[in-house]
Amino acid sequence: MPDTALDEPVRRFLEILGPGSVITDPVRLRTYECDGLTHHRTSPGVVVLPETAEQVAAIVRVCARHGVPFVARGAGTGLSGGALPRTDGVLVVTSRMRRILSIDLPNRLAVVEPGVTNLAITEAVREQGYYYAPDPSSQQVCSIGGNVAENSGGAHCLKYGFTVNHVLALEIVTPDGDLVELSHTDPGYDLLGAFVGSEGTLGITTKVTVRLTRAPQAVTTLLAAFDDVESGGRAVSAIIGGGILPAAIEMMDALAIEAAEAAVACSYPEGAGAVLIVELDGPSPEVAHQFAEVRRICEENGAFELRVAADPAERAAVWKGRKSAFAAVGRISPAYIVQDGVVPRTALPEVLADIERISGEHGIRVANVFHAGDGNLHPLVLFDDDEPGAAERAELVSGRILDLCVEHGGSITGEHGVGIDKSRYMTKMFSEDDLATMQLVRCAFDPEGLSNPGKVFPTPRLCGEAPGVRRGAHPLVESGQAEQF
Amino acid sequence: MDPELIGDCVHCGFCLPTCPTYVLWGEEMDSPRGRIHLMGQHVGGTPLTPEMAGHFDACLGCMACVTACPSGVRYDRLIEQTRAEVERAHRRPLQERALRALVFRLFPYPRRLRAMRLPLRLTEGARRRLAPRLERISPSLAAMAELAPPVPARVRLPRRVRAVGRRRATVGMLTGCVQGAFFPQVNAATARVLAMEGCEVVIPPAQGCCGALSLHSGLPEQAVRLAERTLATFERAGVDTVVVNAAGCGSTMKEYGDLLGEDRAQNIRVVDLSEYLAEIGPVATRHPLPVTVAYHDACHLAHAQGIRAQPRALLSAVPGLRLVEIAESSICCGSAGTYNLLQPEAARDLGDRKAERVLATGADLLVSANPGCTLQIGSAVRRRGAGPIPVAHVAQVLDASLRGLDRAW
Numbered sequence: 088m089p090d091t092a093l094d095e096p097v098r099r100f101l102e103i104l105g106p107g108s109v110i111t112d113p114v115r116l117r118t119y120e121c122d123g124l125t126h127h128r129t130s131p132g133v134v135v136l137p138e139t140a141e142q143v144a145a146i147v148r149v150c151a152r153h154g155v156p157f158v159a160r161g162a163g164t165g166l167s168g169g170a171l172p173r174t175d176g177v178l179v180v181t182s183r184m185r186r187i188l189s190i191d192l193p194n195r196l197a198v199v200e201p202g203v204t205n206l207a208i209t210e211a212v213r214e215q216g217y218y219y220a221p222d223p224s225s226q227q228v229c230s231i232g233g234n235v236a237e238n239s240g241g242a243h244c245l246k247y248g249f250t251v252n253h254v255l256a257l258e259i260v261t262p263d264g265d266l267v268e269l270s271h272t273d274p275g276y277d278l279l280g281a282f283v284g285s286e287g288t289l290g291i292t293t294k295v296t297v298r299l300t301r302a303p304q305a306v307t308t309l310l311a312a313f314d315d316v317e318s319g320g321r322a323v324s325a326i327i328g329g330g331i332l333p334a335a336i337e338m339m340d341a342l343a344i345e346a347a348e349a350a351v352a353c354s355y356p357e358g359a360g361a362v363l364i365v366e367l368d369g370p371s372p373e374v375a376h377q378f379a380e381v382r383r384i385c386e387e388n389g390a391f392e393l394r395v396a397a398d399p400a401e402r403a404a405v406w407k408g409r410k411s412a413f414a415a416v417g418r419i420s421p422a423y424i425v426q427d428g429v430v431p432r433t434a435l436p437e438v439l440a441d442i443e444r445i446s447g448e449h450g451i452r453v454a455n456v457f458h459a460g461d462g463n464l465h466p467l468v469l470f471d472d473d474e475p476g477a478a479e480r481a482e483l484v485s486g487r488i489l490d491l492c493v494e495h496g497g498s499i500t501g502e503h504g505v506g507i508d509k510s511r512y513m514t515k516m517f518s519e520d521d522l523a524t525m526q527l528v529r530c531a532f533d534p535e536g537l538s539n540p541g542k543v544f545p546t547p548r549l550c551g552e553a554p555g556v557r558r559g560a561h562p563l564v565e566s567g568q569a570e571q572f
Numbered sequence: 573m574d575p576e577l578i579g580d581c582v583h584c585g586f587c588l589p590t591c592p593t594y595v596l597w598g599e600e601m602d603s604p605r606g607r608i609h610l611m612g613q614h615v616g617g618t619p620l621t622p623e624m625a626g627h628f629d630a631c632l633g634c635m636a637c638v639t640a641c642p643s644g645v646r647y648d649r650l651i652e653q654t655r656a657e658v659e660r661a662h663r664r665p666l667q668e669r670a671l672r673a674l675v676f677r678l679f680p681y682p683r684r685l686r687a688m689r690l691p692l693r694l695t696e697g698a699r700r701r702l703a704p705r706l707e708r709i710s711p712s713l714a715a716m717a718e719l720a721p722p723v724p725a726r727v728r729l730p731r732r733v734r735a736v737g738r739r740r741a742t743v744g745m746l747t748g749c750v751q752g753a754f755f756p757q758v759n760a761a762t763a764r765v766l767a768m769e770g771c772e773v774v775i776p777p778a779q780g781c782c783g784a785l786s787l788h789s790g791l792p793e794q795a796v797r798l799a800e801r802t803l804a805t806f807e808r809a810g811v812d813t814v815v816v817n818a819a820g821c822g823s824t825m826k827e828y829g830d831l832l833g834e835d836r837a838q839n840i841r842v843v844d845l846s847e848y849l850a851e852i853g854p855v856a857t858r859h860p861l862p863v864t865v866a867y868h869d870a871c872h873l874a875h876a877q878g879i880r881a882q883p884r885a886l887l888s889a890v891p892g893l894r895l896v897e898i899a900e901s902s903i904c905c906g907s908a909g910t911y912n913l914l915q916p917e918a919a920r921d922l923g924d925r926k927a928e929r930v931l932a933t934g935a936d937l938l939v940s941a942n943p944g945c946t947l948q949i950g951s952a953v954r955r956r957g958a959g960p961i962p963v964a965h966v967a968q969v970l971d972a973s974l975r976g977l978d979r980a981w
Contacts, residue, residue, distance in 0.1 A: 227586070414643045417582045417643030418644055
């Protein structure tokens, strides 16, 4: 439905960008109706494809002047609906902002535009012996701007940390259209830290300065097959408990292995109820020593087959099964929900048993893929969307898994973000006061609530509006610690 | 358009960076994921708008997305069905219709193509001078003039080439349309290499088009007719294996089962030349060729047939030959069958991108296993004024090595 409130902004966008970069045709607009999470769909009011930071700033200024909400989108691979557009709003797509602006190896950093893919950064410096450490499974597709918004992780974040640990500075467009630089060297509040992971609610990233990491001297990847996830889980706890910090420890259960086999023929050991991928990296002697330890621990915990990837090609083969696991599930199920939750590592066996029980109760299969080292679960809830009621049951199972995570002292999201999908679960983790405090941060950046509204927070609220059911002033305001905008 | 095949797409986006038009334009509608979404819209009742048709037409059909897709979406099938639907439901502007009629009445007919050889040869200089002026009238005609190669002397192939030494197999050989008309020396080299590796080569005269161009352009009826005739030709020749040296033809012929029914197609096994040579293993002696070769992955070989390792292995096995990789090797050069004639601007941008990366390798020779790619990259290199870099087929490099020649391209 063409929204006449957008007529004037669209005219301005055409002046700023030209006709080739403003999409208003309804058929074309619909291709932007969702990101990687497909069960929330909304056709955007208008899509703009800027090529420079100045254009983004000009677009946002138009939005601010007309009170039009805007949503940023990179490659559209997000799994929490963070880039879900609005019919009354503007979708700012950064897919044409994909230049690597500079590479500074002596200082180990690169400056890139937000549409550059995560993997493209690594590819640009690989020959010189460097790489960009965070590696979400979608790294060959997902944009660095999206990584910043979601504080994306990946298999190797166990040792190297998340996006926030690898972003040194950002250029952002604030919700009123100013171009601002945030740097890790700024004195005072860590605004850079606040912005990374803010899921597009504090503004749009237009330039990212990333840390480059020296490629390790040695890398060894081990694939261990277990009879069941419990013994795999015990091995994980024993490895970390033994003081070893692998670059990654990943686990897949039988169903996830089946999907990966069907998709990429990864040839994991036959009959495995679970596989562990353990990657060790660092100086050669250290890796060799740790490798012997890991091997011993796996065997002690019942690994029936151990494979070592000897070269990059073999390592890629081991990882291929894991990295393609999400989409590969499409081979064994017509539809599925990718869940993302966190539990304490020690609670893994118990939580996995509970997931199995819930799955059985509702007749909904759950495949498990997870970053075992940091307790980040990715249960894949499988269902047939043609079967009446199946989607609802899957949604229920998916929600109950999050309940389990919270009950065990974990979190409703490890790395996919809250977005639109999990905003309703925020109240399970946070009290009204917690959420109100977060809202104050949001309001400091975006008092009009135009930047990706409706995401993260369970109930959309304007700044200055009394939050929740509470009457009277916010406790922080009352105590003189905060001021409402 | 099969709704089930459309439903297989889980919208993960892994195809985006492999899609040449997404690489060029960065728009969802010109990515495989976006095009599948458009197909879904049409199946769901949205009429096929000219905008929609434009995004389908802009797809090169390179199949890089099929390689990249973890969910196993049959985009190749989907785009074939979609192109047929576009031909049915969409009325193209007059100029476009005329151009397509010209292309589809010329290229799938080897005899008509051969008839073009003399006028092309006579007008070689004039053509190149004319190309810039043609650009204003029709970019497609300009592209055609620019792409047409210098026409080599006609090579007449015998009906049967005897195996050198002990005969290990008897195989049929497809001569192809563009390959036969413009690169007869590649066919000659293919026949010699096969013979020197111990194969008796049967080359039925008067072979027709295999149907690839029609199938990839939404003309399934023409494709079925041509495929049927091609199969019959080789059956009459009494072979059960047909070796193909053009990637586009090979990929289509491998799908005859889908086109004509598995029963109809089961008598003939289709193999690519590199695939076949790797399979039977070498017997002939390789002589040294001191040359640096950049190998170009033809989409219909790498993506559609999954053949990447074999040609590289064959080339690397030649003593003295140094093989270098081209950056972004999985991105299409823009040739894509008739794409460079029907979508000349996008094809030109992709050609330029490819030429830049080919030249950056510093190789003395570019090896491509598809005549369309050879024409496209050759003309892009010429356009940059940097070349000409010689372009040869794998068969020609092997032929030179087996015969102990300095070069044969």
